[in-house]
Ligand code: HGY
């Protein structure tokens with residue numbers, strides 16, 4: 001059955017019509033509205049997972065969705081699904097989205113762009129009166145950043161079966177709030193969302209995201225077609241010594257957790273040194289207790305974020321972490337816990353090719369490129385054909401309030417997304 005609109009579709013058919021109906025100003029305005037939620041100085045946001053700010057963002061997103069008559073669904077870890085029906089309601093849907101949670105000192109585009117671009121695709125389909133064989137859903141995955149409740153990509157991991165919900169419920173944040181309590185509040189805030197199961201069949205998933213690096217901007221290109229995502233491993237290190245008086249305790253008698261932690265980080269730096277600058281080794285959190293000028297540190301907690309595009313190198317370096325920590329400690333106890341271990345992924349060439357074709361038919365210059373950041377697509381790639389579209393961000397800055405993008409680039413990425421989603425939904 002061909003709809004009336006399809007008779008009048010412009011050159012390039014309905015796929016081009018949907019791309020052409022992506023509304024640059026509506027998309028930008030929604031970013032600015034979302035940026036008011038958890039706004040911090042310098043144009044940044046602090047909208048961490050399962051907080052009041054996360055709930056407010058969910059309420060704002062679903063208010064826009066309801067205004068258009070889209071259906072709202074949510075699963076037991078709070079992944080949020082906005083559905084536009086297809087001709088065959090039983091067909092596996094096409095999903096597009098990302099995450100709405102941010103870093104504690106994050107930017108206005110990381111994650112939220114993919115969710116708002118997904119909603120924009122639904123709006124453009126609606127504005128075009130487009131009929132799709134498959135349903136199309138925009139999705140917001142819970143807790144992609146992992147800054148509050150580690151590890152990241154938690155919602156997409158649980159959805160895809162890479163981690164069980166039960167393994168996440170007792171995780172605590174740095175204020176000892178338990179995930180299951182914060183999750184219960186978030187779920188309760190969306191009472192009329194239809195309950196969705198984990199790992200329901202998906203025909204394909206496409207995620208739009210800012211690049212979070214400088215390559216597109218340096219190349220002067222508006223679109224990146226992502227070929228895959230490098231691997232990541234996260235560790236938590238607990239160094240335990242003995243707090244004591246800074247004035248009376250001889251150095252020979254100290255079990256100073258700070259000094260041992262420094263020695264451990266230095267040993268890790270040496271082991272991770274890489275002339276080609278490909279290894280990504282980061283200590284991002286470093287907490288000293290009791291953290292007082294005149295008390296010797298009794299304990300230190302720090303995190304390790306280790307990444308590499310080669311699975312074998314990531315495995316080799318990651319497997320050495322525990323031994324390096326134990327070997328570098330002098331007087332303190334050391335406990336190392338791995339919280340995340342995800343090898344690199346490669347996206348299906350068929351999907352990559354289709355995204356390239358969409359960008360080309362929209363006359364948008366583009367290039368294929370890997371992703372240094374991980375995304376929910378890393379886990380959706382386990383369960384369905386998956387791809388990603390990048391748009392530039394200013395100076396490649398991200399995870400920083402200075403993160404910036406332009407209305408034109410955001411709209412260009414959403415147009416490639418709209419055309420691709422329409423093609424997949426009728427494929
Ligand atoms: O850490 C990451 O790669 C993602 O930005 N959360």
Ligand code: MN
Pocket residue numbers: 099110111144209375
């Ligand atoms: Mn992100």
Ligand code: MN
Pocket residue numbers: 103110145399
């Ligand atoms: Mn991020």
